[in-house]
Amino acid sequence: MAEQRGLSRRRALLGAAGLAGAGAATLASCSDDGSKPPAGAPRDVVAFHGPQQAGVSTAAQDRLAFAAFDVSAGVTRDELRDLLRIWTDAASRMAAGEPVSDVESAPQSPPRDTGEALGLSAANLTITFGVGPSLFDDRFGLSARRPAALADIPAMPRDELEPDRGGGDLCIQACADDPQVAFHAVRNLRRLAQGTAVLRWFQLGFGRTSTTSSAQQTPRNLMGFKDGTNNIKREDTKSLATHVWVGPDTDQAWMRGGTYVVTRRIRMLLEAWDRDFLADQEDVFGRRKDTGAPLGAETEFDPVPLAAKGEDGAQVIPADAHIRLAAPATNGGITLLRRGYSYTDGVDQQTGQLDAGLFFIAFQRDPRTGFVPVQRRLAQSDALNEYIRHTSSALFAVPPGVSATGGDYWARGLFA
């Protein structure tokens, strides 16, 4: 079928009624952490609308589908804005557990929703949207709107980045407790973008590697260690305000209340790791493998005894241990909200080894004073470096949340 470009085609995919905005009333009564909806609210639904986008400080779900898009050549600023309106409407519907359109499909045209999530619950789906530095070139007249914080992540020592897996004009992070629900969200947004934006890269993740709520148990990463212990929790609104949400001091008002996300695909050299002795593995992280307790402490959430020394006078937490080099206490207070996922993309055909690791995701109010200095330090001397390779990098500005009223849409302020 010849591809028709532009809004009229996407309106046809959605159906006119599908543009009306979904489930706002239902969602308005719903808790935004996906764990304790008020009585009578639909189960497994995380509120889409609100001052901040869901999928940042809301409870981390089990599955990830993360996609980056490039806007197609010749697309105008108005067409880009139309896409964001349509995406926002479709995302709000899917987050409510509804199909992308409530218009019945006609037998002689493609179904309006691809269908694989029909009958499934919303599975706490969150869909989070961001814009990359490349969107602010000369194509859309947005260059004066680029926040200083949206500066490309500089090259780091040891980087082995694959350009096709990084960067992008736009991003969609879909997280859910059902992989099919997360996949369905990205697939349908990609479909609605036909003629306006193309997929640049796509990463699936399984198994969260963080906790973002104190109600959650700490999960384990593919190296077998508890991951996410010392993360910002959503209950700690003071830390979120200080370290994650963009404040009034921003140079771009449209980003106030938003945040910035850095993604890194970090491959783990699991065959080498699995041959390493337990004591060495624990020295690499500075924590016990079984309990997650810091070395020199008793239980997982004990304070990390960075100053402790053994009888031999050596530091109990080694100088090159990951948690020493990443800790806010040794980085001038820099604190990230980590929300990453384990991934596997099968076998590396060149080596026959597993292509698996951590799809690292971190939110912060300014990457120049967040991820960048911490990663620079880790890249220089982290003991973990022997067992990992950074293979992709991307940065996106995540605008504030969308209001349920007034025809609001993702990044509306960017076009004001």
Ligand SMILES: C=CC1=C(C)c2cc3[nH]c(cc4nc(cc5[nH]c(cc1n2)c(C)c5CCC(=O)O)C(CCC(=O)O)=C4C)c(C)c3C=C
């Ligand atoms: C630039 C930031 C970070 C990268 C990149 C990173 C990669 C990475 N981390 C683990 C596993 C663990 N990380 C842990 C703690 C931890 N990591 C970072 C930052 C980066 N990690 C921070 C800020 C912290 C918290 C430090 C602290 O305050 O104590 C832990 C310990 C448990 C925890 O607190 O979460 C583990 C385990 C891997 C496997 C990895 C790359 C593949």
Ligand SMILES: [Fe+2]
């Ligand atoms: Fe880490």
